[in-house]
Amino acid sequence: MLFCKPASTPLTLYVPMKKKMAPDAKVHQNVMKTESDENLKSNAPFRAEIQWRNVAVNLFIHLGFFVGLYYIITFKLQLKTFIYFFFLTCLCNLGVTIGVHRLWSHRSFKCTRPIKLLLTFFYTMAGQSSIFHWVQIHRVHHKFSETLKDPLDVNRGFFFAHVGWYCLSYHPECETEMKRIDMDDIKADKDLMFQYKYYSHLFTLLNFLSVLIPCYFWGESFKIAFWVCFVTRFAINFTQLNFTNSANHFIGKRPYDKTQSATDNIACTIFSFGEGYHNYHHVFPYDYRTGEFGDIGHYNLSAVIIDFWYKMGWVWDRKLVSQDMINRRVLRTGDGSHWLSHDEAHKNSIYGYGDKDIDEADQKELERMIG
Secondary structure: OOOOOOOOOOOOOOOOOOOOOOOOOHHHHHHHHOOOOOHHHOOOOOOOOEEEHHHHHHHHHHHHHOOOHHHOOOOOOOOOHHHHHHHHHHHHHHHHHHHHHHHHHOOOOOEOOOEEEEEHHHHHHHHOOOHHHHHHHHHHHHOOOOOOOOOOOOOOOOOHHOOHOOOEEOHHHHHHHHHHHHHHHHHOEEEHHHHHHHHHHHHHHHHHHHHHHHHHHHHOOOOHHHHHHHHHHHHHHHHHHHHHHHHHHHEEEEOOOOOOOOOHHHHHHEEEEOOOOOHHHHHOOOOOOOOOOOOOHOOOOHHHHHHHHHHHEEEEOOOOOOHHHHHHHHHOOOOEEEOOOOOOOOOOOOOOOOOOOOHHHHHHHHHHHHO
């Protein structure tokens, strides 16, 4: 998602989209009706193509991170620059977590246009492709998680889920589902389609300005501003997202559904402002909190901000999962690590035959088996 179109198209740094318009809604519907999965059933094994431009940009960003880190840990930059870098990093990440993730991908709340434009501004600066492409990829990821149709398929390994999928072409089945997934709500939003059409220009402009601000207002070196406020900041935002794709599918507990690879991981939660409750999120993707708890004590800064905007009247229609729904799912599919109240924890406990709490279907089967 780094600056780019889907990985099947080579990534280019700072190259404008040449009047590329969003896919037409009618074309989307035709693909839904006419494209057949039979075309994908080939005996020839799929071999992903390396997207070398994506590889080059990823190497530049990740290696460049250490240049900016050097300036930070050796105190080469001004204190004002560090404070500016810190808040810019946080705001760009919130543009991802609140904006493109919770608002646009999952439609878990609604907001005023000024809030939407603010989120668009910082998301675009974060540089994780157009909103349209991010949402498209993320919806397919949730719909077909852990299959060949999943662009982030964790079955292909930690590295692939973390960054490899940016650098390889998509599986044909994944590309098919990306054409099929419903994107009509995004297409209908003129602001988001403007960002889609001019994404490369907007990304370049906003990040150029982000580097010039410390240079112009308090005389920071352009070199330091570039490596710290752009490259290192970008690498951190990029990694905040990627650990949710990788570590959050390999490391942690599965209190809500032990059959899914997604986990709850407190380290990822802190690092990503609340996105690390990933097992919960894959079970209840429509909950605006992306976790059972939306307070600052559970490191869910994104949910706290949404709640503040709600109190101000700038956000409404927050989707929320009831505690009863959570408890039912925990009892049915959880791995046993979830904390439940005494009453909830013993809802399915029975002392033996004749207990009124024996499941009705079990009771009928037991009656047939008695002999």
